[in-house]
Amino acid sequence: MENPLPTTAPKLNLAGLSKKDYDGAPSTLCKGCGHNSISSQIVQVAFELSLRPHQVIKLSGIGCSSKSPAYFLGMSHGFNALHGRMPSVATGALLANHTLRAIGVSGDGDTGSIGLGQFKHLMRRNLRMVYIIENNGVYGLTKGQFSATAEEGLRLKYAGENPFPPVDLCLEALVAGCGFVARSFAGDAKQVRELLKAALSHRGTAVLDIISPCVTFNNEDDSPKSYGYGTKHEKPLHELGFIPPAEEIAIEPMQPGEYRLVELHDGSRIALRNLEADYDPTDKTVALRRLLEAQEKQEFITGLIYYNPHRPNLAEVEGLHTPLAHLSPEQLRPSPAALAAVLQDYA
Amino acid sequence: MSVLEHAQMAQPAIQSPIVNDFSLVVATANGTGSQTANLTLLRSFFKLGIPVHGKNIFPSNIQGMPTWYHIRVSHQGYVARKPSEILVAFNPATAQEDVAALPSGGVCLYHTEIKNLPQRSDLVYYPIPAGEFLAGMDIPVKRKPYLANMAYVGVLAWMLDLPLEVVAEALGAQFAQRAKLVESNLEVVRRAQAWAAQNLQKRDPYRLEPMNKTEGLILMTGNEAGALGAVFGGVSVAAWYPITPSTSFMDALKEFLARLRKDEQGHPTYAVVQAEDELAAAGIVMGAGWAGARALTATSGPGISLMAEFVSYGYYAEIPAVIWDIQRVGPSTGLPTRTSQGDLLFTYYLGHGDTKHPVLLPSSIEECFEFGWKAFDLAEELQTPVFVLSDLDLGMNNWMGRPFDYPNQPLQRGKVLSAQELEALGYFARYKDVDGDGIPYRTLPGTPHPMAAYFTRGSGHNEQAQYSERPEDWVRNMARLARKFETARKRMPPPVIQAHPQARIGLIAFGTTRYAIEEARDRLAERLPTSFLRLRALPIGPEVGEFVAAHERVYVIELNRDGQLCAILQNELPELASRLYPIAYLDGLPLTAQWVLEELLKREALQ
Numbered sequence: 001m002e003n004p005l006p007t008t009a010p011k012l013n014l015a016g017l018s019k020k021d022y023d024g025a026p027s028t029l030c031k032g033c034g035h036n037s038i039s040s041q042i043v044q045v046a047f048e049l050s051l052r053p054h055q056v057i058k059l060s061g062i063g064c065s066s067k068s069p070a071y072f073l074g075m076s077h078g079f080n081a082l083h084g085r086m087p088s089v090a091t092g093a094l095l096a097n098h099t100l101r102a103i104g105v106s107g108d109g110d111t112g113s114i115g116l117g118q119f120k121h122l123m124r125r126n127l128r129m130v131y132i133i134e135n136n137g138v139y140g141l142t143k144g145q146f147s148a149t150a151e152e153g154l155r156l157k158y159a160g161e162n163p164f165p166p167v168d169l170c171l172e173a174l175v176a177g178c179g180f181v182a183r184s185f186a187g188d189a190k191q192v193r194e195l196l197k198a199a200l201s202h203r204g205t206a207v208l209d210i211i212s213p214c215v216t217f218n219n220e221d222d223s224p225k226s227y228g229y230g231t232k233h234e235k236p237l238h239e240l241g242f243i244p245p246a247e248e249i250a251i252e253p254m255q256p257g258e259y260r261l262v263e264l265h266d267g268s269r270i271a272l273r274n275l276e277a278d279y280d281p282t283d284k285t286v287a288l289r290r291l292l293e294a295q296e297k298q299e300f301i302t303g304l305i306y307y308n309p310h311r312p313n314l315a316e317v318e319g320l321h322t323p324l325a326h327l328s329p330e331q332l333r334p335s336p337a338a339l340a341a342v343l344q345d346y347a
Numbered sequence: 348m349s350v351l352e353h354a355q356m357a358q359p360a361i362q363s364p365i366v367n368d369f370s371l372v373v374a375t376a377n378g379t380g381s382q383t384a385n386l387t388l389l390r391s392f393f394k395l396g397i398p399v400h401g402k403n404i405f406p407s408n409i410q411g412m413p414t415w416y417h418i419r420v421s422h423q424g425y426v427a428r429k430p431s432e433i434l435v436a437f438n439p440a441t442a443q444e445d446v447a448a449l450p451s452g453g454v455c456l457y458h459t460e461i462k463n464l465p466q467r468s469d470l471v472y473y474p475i476p477a478g479e480f481l482a483g484m485d486i487p488v489k490r491k492p493y494l495a496n497m498a499y500v501g502v503l504a505w506m507l508d509l510p511l512e513v514v515a516e517a518l519g520a521q522f523a524q525r526a527k528l529v530e531s532n533l534e535v536v537r538r539a540q541a542w543a544a545q546n547l548q549k550r551d552p553y554r555l556e557p558m559n560k561t562e563g564l565i566l567m568t569g570n571e572a573g574a575l576g577a578v579f580g581g582v583s584v585a586a587w588y589p590i591t592p593s594t595s596f597m598d599a600l601k602e603f604l605a606r607l608r609k610d611e612q613g614h615p616t617y618a619v620v621q622a623e624d625e626l627a628a629a630g631i632v633m634g635a636g637w638a639g640a641r642a643l644t645a646t647s648g649p650g651i652s653l654m655a656e657f658v659s660y661g662y663y664a665e666i667p668a669v670i671w672d673i674q675r676v677g678p679s680t681g682l683p684t685r686t687s688q689g690d691l692l693f694t695y696y697l698g699h700g701d702t703k704h705p706v707l708l709p710s711s712i713e714e715c716f717e718f719g720w721k722a723f724d725l726a727e728e729l730q731t732p733v734f735v736l737s738d739l740d741l742g743m744n745n746w747m748g749r750p751f752d753y754p755n756q757p758l759q760r761g762k763v764l765s766a767q768e769l770e771a772l773g774y775f776a777r778y779k780d781v782d783g784d785g786i787p788y789r790t791l792p793g794t795p796h797p798m799a800a801y802f803t804r805g806s807g808h809n810e811q812a813q814y815s816e817r818p819e820d821w822v823r824n825m826a827r828l829a830r831k832f833e834t835a836r837k838r839m840p841p842p843v844i845q846a847h848p849q850a851r852i853g854l855i856a857f858g859t860t861r862y863a864i865e866e867a868r869d870r871l872a873e874r875l876p877t878s879f880l881r882l883r884a885l886p887i888g889p890e891v892g893e894f895v896a897a898h899e900r901v902y903v904i905e906l907n908r909d910g911q912l913c914a915i916l917q918n919e920l921p922e923l924a925s926r927l928y929p930i931a932y933l934d935g936l937p938l939t940a941q942w943v944l945e946e947l948l949k950r951e952a953l954q
């Protein structure tokens with residue numbers, strides 16, 4: 001049901017909804033958990049962009065992070081799938097109806113270990129969805145074991161010392177062919193929001209690897225995935241601002257070369273004010289080198305690391321037009337004459 | 348020894364003619380292209396109007412390993428596997444054992460390049476100098492080995508009285524009327540036949556005579572029939588990971604979809620995805636079913652293992668899905684190119700926690716087609732994963748059948764609420780049993796109504812689909828799912844019963860074992876009359892218990908070691924369990940009527 005446009009109530013967006021309409025059930029996650037702040041940014045962004053809730057689907061795997069779709073967009077269909085298997089469910093759902101907007105939420109365990117295979121193949125297929133990894137370096141839900149993104153040598157009370165090097169999920173996305181690779185920090189609400197908006201406008205899979213501290217198992221200040229560390233060490237590659245399709249550029253005039261406008265698939269743009277000289281997020285080699293460098297130096301870089309809107313998404317590759325879920329009985333079942341013609345070949 | 352000397356060796360005298368009743372086996376090496384020649388033979392017999400069936404019995408290697416193609420010709424219409432009286436020996440590696448396997452009075456047609464062919468005085472031998480027939484023909488060297496196989500088609504045409512026009516027709520169908528290919532193949536057949544007519548003397552009793560028993564019938568594999576059925580069931584999303592013997596199901600599906608499913612502007616109205624594994628294939632099917640598209644996957648035993656977690660999920664979250672299991676011999680790789688009925692227990696109960704699933708059990712190409720579309724109606728009506736359990740024998744071999752009936756009912760899309768219906772109801776609870784049949788109502792993502800959304804989860808939930816750990820919510824929900832399964836029981840295709848008025852003994856089976864059983868029953872009609880119930884689905888309906896109750900003893904015949912169906916029936920009919928006896932056997936080959944007959948006589952102490 002489309003609600004009528006607001007006349008007087010200023011707190012309604014273009015969809016006629018208030019911000020509260022984008023809430024979900026109350027969160028059952030720990031107070032202060034990074035995942036909660038990401039949920040609130042999703043609510044804020046959905047409100048600001050006037051998303052129609054019924055056109056959105058929320059998907060997740062299993063984990064504390066994957067529980068969070070229950071805590072935002074209560075008027076959108078949700079699918080809390082199996083551990084590490086959200087990409088395949090999203091693939092099926094969006095093949096059935098490619099006009100839906102999909103927001104997927106996963107964890108570092110869900111994506112980086114049990115689901116790494118599906119994650120990589122999701123990138124290959126370039127399904128049009130936002131894929132958020134709420135990355136805390138541990139398995140929150142199963143009580144604090146190291147995940148595959150935990151730093152080598154990290155010491156935690158419960159898990160002990162981690163002897164293995166981490167998997168960098170942005171690197172994995174990048175080499176698997178993802179055209180929208182971003183890293184952010186749950187403590188940097190504004191950046192999370194702008195990246196989310198841009199991700200929702202992307203043509204294919206948009207990966208947001210958001211460092212999201214687990215206050216219960218991995219939040220000592222010396223741990224790179226803690227609030228304290230993140231706040232102190234975050235190194236944004238750029239400041240960024242999302243500009244919806246119809247809007248004039250509202251950013252302040254700047255010297256040429258100081259900012260870059262990147263056109264997104266649906267006509268919206270993202271303005272990037274470089275903080276790091278000459279970082280070009282449309283150059284894959286640059287992105288790759290920067291990620292490797294950051295890994296080596298243990299730098300916490302954030303921002304839109306790589307952007308390329310040119311690869312068609314899965315629905316485009318499949319040539320889909322009418323959503324398959326909306327086909328009429330006549331479109332679904334060929335005629336008796338068609339059956340007879342096929343059988344003729346086997347007579 | 349020259350070819351002609353060989354042909355004139357002392358050989359058994361001619362017996363009285365045996366018309367339209369024999370089995371022949373073509374022994375070749377895998378990858379030599381004998382399939383074309385074999386299918387040409389099969390189609391030729393079929394076009395002559397004689398009931399026929401072909402079985403490819405092959406190892407899992409791609410090239411160089413032995414392959415046996417069995418063709419049974421039976422004027423009575425029997426299609427079960429039967430040891431062959433006629434051998435085409437084209438594989439030197441297996442010639443020794445192939446010749447040894449022939450019964451006395453059998454016929455051996457052999458490639459003259461095979462050295463040390465065993466000589467048996469009780470066989471008729473015909474040489475085939477296959478290379479000679481290609482001499483002077485303008486064909487690429489690469490294609491020569493393929494064409495050489497046509498030589499045995501030619502010699503058999505001479506031996507069996509198979510008219511060349513019929514062979515030409517069969518070749519036309521085989522090569523989709525591509526004239527050049529038809530002509531070059533036919534030329535070899537022609538030369539071989541002419542050579543045989545001139546140089547060989549017929550000494551065997553086997554002959555073909557035209558009949559009219561295949562008029563109006565079709566010849567198709569079960570996988571093709573199932574895929575075609577799925578297309579007429581409106582399949583829109585298919586995901587899979589290659590595995591023998593299900594691969595040809597997906598190949599056929601892709602072909603039929605490309606041919607039959609485009610919209611007015613030429614856009615495909617389907618999507619087929621080769622997934623990264625069966626786990627992903629199952630996930631794609633669940634996602635698509637949840638979002639309102641008819642979705643299927645096809646696999647075999649090992650793939651079913653990987654789908655287990657999603658199938659549990661689908662049962663509990665109530666998502667329609669269709670899963671074809673073309674059974675092969677497992678565990679693990681097992682005998683990947685051999686047939687079995689080993690996944691019945693596994694699929695029926697697949698999953699962790701309390702789970703059980705409707706399982707369709709086709710035995711013929713007609714049933715593959717019918718269950719192909721019906722599976723979607725059942726899955727959507729019942730909102731649950733539905734299995735279709737075929738097997739390698741049915742799926743990969745060519746079977747005769749009646750042209751398929753067009754679906755006799757419109758698509759049954761189940762209880763899906765639209766925005767208007769939600770508005771009228773003013774209330775929506777995803778998992779509430781509104782109608783008392785255990786089946787709740789669902790909504791599809793994208794439904795423009797503020798009440799439409801619900802949260803799908805594998806975790807405990809109440810009627811509103813909210814997270815719940817309350818014991819009474821769990822119990823109520825599981826009781827409703829059990830009630831839904833009782834509804835399923837009433838909607839599954841009923842068994843087919845062939846009752847014999849004097850029978851004290853009943854037989855129960857499912858799938859392709861029926862052919863050996865039906866033939867054995869005919870042969871036992873006097874000595875041991877039996878009634879036969881052929882199950883076409885699980886869960887069983889009331890007919891099964893009534894059938895068991897009406898017989899002193901009931902043998903449950905199946906192609907596995909432990910008697911899986913028998914165990915299920917004993918479990919579901921505890922008061923009748925002592926009447927049920929398994930006859931379970933698996934060696935990778937389809938059952939023969941002889942084996943079934945002897946086993947029954949032994950069990951009944953009549954032998």
Ligand SMILES: Cc1ncc(C[n+]2csc(CCOP(=O)(O)OP(=O)(O)O)c2C)c(N)n1
Pocket residue numbers: 062063064065066083106107108109110111134136138139140141142147
């Ligand atoms: C097949 C399977 N194996 C194991 C589990 C147990 N499990 C649940 S959540 C989880 C780890 C989640 O870690 P992560 O994705 O990082 O999420 P977080 O809780 O940290 O947000 C595990 C191992 C499961 N649910 N399913």
Ligand code: SF4
Pocket residue numbers: 028029030032033034035064065136140141213214215216217
């Ligand atoms: S355990 Fe960690 S990840 Fe889970 S809810 Fe608590 S803080 Fe968040």
Ligand SMILES: [Mg+2]
Pocket residue numbers: 063107108109134135136137138139140147
């Ligand atoms: Mg985690």
